[in-house]
Amino acid sequence: MTEVMRRLQAWYAGMCDGAWEHHHGIRITTLDNPGWCVQIDVRDTGLEIDDFVAVSVAHSDDDWIVCEIKAGVFEGCGGAENLVGIVEVFLDWAGM
Numbered sequence: 001m002t003e004v005m006r007r008l009q010a011w012y013a014g015m016c017d018g019a020w021e022h023h024h025g026i027r028i029t030t031l032d033n034p035g036w037c038v039q040i041d042v043r044d045t046g047l048e049i050d051d052f053v054a055v056s057v058a059h060s061d062d063d064w065i066v067c068e069i070k071a072g073v074f075e076g077c078g079g080a081e082n083l084v085g086i087v088e089v090f091l092d093w094a095g096m
Helices: 002-015 081-095
Strands: 024-031 034-041 055-058 064-070 072-080
Touching: 002 055, 002 081, 024 072, 072 081
Parallel strands: none
Antiparallel strands: 024 034, 034 072, 055 064, 064 072
16 A cells, blocks of 8 residues: 555645645545545646546445546545555556
């Protein structure tokens, strides 16, 4: 997990330019089913013009990931053990 967090930190640090971070960012929250939701604002990053192919993987009721772009925001949700997988989907798309 540490390597994934380092990659996410590096992406975020690369976006911070004195302005972007005042209006955009990353939000990680929990779901009540239980699970995770990761929202990463990609507006003004160059990724907003890249095509993202939605991801939907369901191995079981507890092991699933759904990722898509909604209004310039990457939104990935998944089961309680899928946080790293969600972040990896984003990082792979972002080329990190």
